[in-house]
Amino acid sequence: MVLEAITMIALFAMVASTLISVLDRFLFGFGLPWPEELARFLLIWTSLLSAAIAAKHKVHFRLSFLSDRFGPWWENLIDVVCVAALLLVAWKGVELSILFNMQTSPALNLPMSYVYASVPISCVLIAYYLMRNLIARLRSQAGWRDR
Amino acid sequence: MIAFLIVFLAAMFLGVPIAFAMLLSSLFFILSDPGTALIIVPQQIEDGLDSFPFLAIPFFVLAGNLMAEAGVIRRFVQLAQTLIGHLRGGLAHAVVLSGALLAGVSGSGTADAAALGSTMIPALEKNGYRKDFATTLCAFSGALGPIIPPSIFLIIYGAMGNVSIGQLFLAGVVPGILMVLVLMLTSHIIIVSRGYGHLITNSTLREKAAALKETALDLVLPLGIISGIRWGVFTPTEAGAVAVAYVLLIGLFVHRTLSVEQVIKASRETVQVLGAVMLLIAMATIVNYILALFQVSDRLAGAMVGLSSNPILFLILANLLIIFLGSIIEDTAVLILMTPILVPLLGQFGIDPVHFGMVICLNLTIGLVAPPVGLAMFVTCSIGQISIEQFMRAAWPFLLALVLLLLVIILFPSISLWLPSHMVTP
Numbered sequence: 001m002v003l004e005a006i007t008m009i010a011l012f013a014m015v016a017s018t019l020i021s022v023l024d025r026f027l028f029g030f031g032l033p034w035p036e037e038l039a040r041f042l043l044i045w046t047s048l049l050s051a052a053i054a055a056k057h058k059v060h061f062r063l064s065f066l067s068d069r070f071g072p073w074w075e076n077l078i079d080v081v082c083v084a085a086l087l088l089v090a091w092k093g094v095e096l097s098i099l100f101n102m103q104t105s106p107a108l109n110l111p112m113s114y115v116y117a118s119v120p121i122s123c124v125l126i127a128y129y130l131m132r133n134l135i136a137r138l139r140s141q142a143g144w145r146d147r
Numbered sequence: 148m149i150a151f152l153i154v155f156l157a158a159m160f161l162g163v164p165i166a167f168a169m170l171l172s173s174l175f176f177i178l179s180d181p182g183t184a185l186i187i188v189p190q191q192i193e194d195g196l197d198s199f200p201f202l203a204i205p206f207f208v209l210a211g212n213l214m215a216e217a218g219v220i221r222r223f224v225q226l227a228q229t230l231i232g233h234l235r236g237g238l239a240h241a242v243v244l245s246g247a248l249l250a251g252v253s254g255s256g257t258a259d260a261a262a263l264g265s266t267m268i269p270a271l272e273k274n275g276y277r278k279d280f281a282t283t284l285c286a287f288s289g290a291l292g293p294i295i296p297p298s299i300f301l302i303i304y305g306a307m308g309n310v311s312i313g314q315l316f317l318a319g320v321v322p323g324i325l326m327v328l329v330l331m332l333t334s335h336i337i338i339v340s341r342g343y344g345h346l347i348t349n350s351t352l353r354e355k356a357a358a359l360k361e362t363a364l365d366l367v368l369p370l371g372i373i374s375g376i377r378w379g380v381f382t383p384t385e386a387g388a389v390a391v392a393y394v395l396l397i398g399l400f401v402h403r404t405l406s407v408e409q410v411i412k413a414s415r416e417t418v419q420v421l422g423a424v425m426l427l428i429a430m431a432t433i434v435n436y437i438l439a440l441f442q443v444s445d446r447l448a449g450a451m452v453g454l455s456s457n458p459i460l461f462l463i464l465a466n467l468l469i470i471f472l473g474s475i476i477e478d479t480a481v482l483i484l485m486t487p488i489l490v491p492l493l494g495q496f497g498i499d500p501v502h503f504g505m506v507i508c509l510n511l512t513i514g515l516v517a518p519p520v521g522l523a524m525f526v527t528c529s530i531g532q533i534s535i536e537q538f539m540r541a542a543w544p545f546l547l548a549l550v551l552l553l554l555v556i557i558l559f560p561s562i563s564l565w566l567p568s569h570m571v572t573p
Contacts, residue, residue, distance in 0.1 A: 008414040011205055011421075018202065018388035022381060036199060044196045046205070046418075047425030051166075054422030060164035061423060061477040067162025075162065082167045085174055093189035119189040 048122035093120035195432025206387025211253025236344030246288025251369025260289025282531030308490035
């Protein structure tokens with residue numbers, strides 16, 4: 001819920017910041033460099049956080065015609081492999097953020113690590129939702145067997 | 148290289164979500180290659196998403212969702228019906244025309260088809276059209292979404308292939324109008340041969356004026372987007388932000404058909420679409436980085452030119468490839484995968500990338516309403532409650548007509564290139 005609220009607010013912040021740059025060009029002519037940069041950074045964050053929401057709702061595109069025949073254990077295996085891969089990327093993402101700790105963005109003077117932190121945080125969130133769905137599925141499979 | 152592709156295809160076919168299949172195969176390659184460090188994975192993800200043109204995707208998806216919530220479809224249908232309701236099968240033609248108007252605001256064919264289907268399938272049935280015809284008509288009218296600008300397909304193609312999105316949007320106008328005419332002609336033939344559409348609605352000039360007045364504020368948007376881009380007033384991304392603001396203002400304060408809850412619902416749907424599409428783009432950036440290491444595009448170009456340097460042959464081969472891929476993978480994913488590979492080849496054959504964008508886009512749009520994985524088809528079938536088989540039996544004349552239109556667009560580049568050649572660059 002919190003995650004959805006954050007992404008929705010960021011969505012409208014992107015709209016607002018792009019509008020500011022349009023208004024600036026037509027009305028004020030300051031040639032502000034920051035609204036475009038802000039909108040781009042927000043897009044990175046929103047996209048990756050939305051990917052976690054999409055994982056929660058299982059709307060990432062996939063081909064299921066073969067895997068449906070393998071039974072539930074196969075899907076569980078896929079989820080575990082994906083979680084492992086995401087955690088690996090998250091770890092490398094932390095390294096990248098630390099690497100760019102000293103660099104700041106040209107217009108906003110924002111440390112680039114704030115932007116690069118989006119990868120590890122989102123990867124962990126996606127992994128969390130995959131695990132949650134996996135555990136829910138395991139529970140229902142176990143319950144089905146009990147009956 | 149071969150191992151990389153095998154891992155990717157195997158993972159994808161074995162049911163790993165496509166974005167994660169790209170990630171797994173990339174990780175597999177990097178781990179097995181001592182020359183590449185894993186840190187390029189997060190780096191490429193950032194790089195791929197850090198793009199001003201891509202901002203247009205959430206903007207136009209949001210604008211379309213907000214318009215749908217604000218009840219624009221009912222107003223557009225009303226307008227279309229007063230304008231052409233006196234023709235035989237007027238309601239059916241009004242559906243196509245509403246699809247075109249809707250496409251001028253929204254960038255997604257599937258969303259348009261769903262919106263049209265839920266309003267118009269019952270209305271068509273009430274007027275004596277059979278359910279299968281009503282359902283296919285709504286699906287194909289929704290498919291105007293990606294052709295008539297704005298279009299998510301064209302944004303992705305332009306941003307990934309380094310082609311001007313403004314020019315691509317303008318390129319869609321003439322083919323879009325042709326597609327409207329083709330759909331109307333096809334449905335006219337079906338209507339006459341099946342004996343539908345005797346119920347016609349005549350409306351007076353005053354009623355026409357009233358309907359126009361009611362939709363005037365909605366019609367400003369598609370016209371404003373096209374002319375703003377045509378005269379270089381704003382970029383497509385900025386047009387998207389302006390569109391969102393405009394729809395919000397009109398819906399919340401002028402027409403008052405939009406509530407805060409509806410705004411939240413529209414943005415929630417936008418976020419889900421955004422997550423699926425942008426993760427795919429992020430992961431495809433890593434794959435493209437690896438493909439570039441192997442100079443795949445160069446080699447492919449060499450192989451193709453060795454075969455033949457005929458641009459028409461290339462276009463037809465490329466289209467067959469897209470149709471093949473589009474029949475197993477979701478269309479957006481095909482576009483994200485293939486654009487960076489195919490666009491660099493165009494120079495060798497002297498094909499204009501704007502023309503190619505139009506061709507690819509129309510091809511994928513046909514894929515939206517065709518089995519086996521057409522999303523717009525699935526959505527309308529579930530709304531109209533008909534089976535895919537019933538859909539197919541009713542849809543083949545439309546499919547045939549669109550394939551013919553695709554051939555015409557392939558053979559005559561000037562249909563796509565005439566309007567963009569008159570664009571003022573900002």
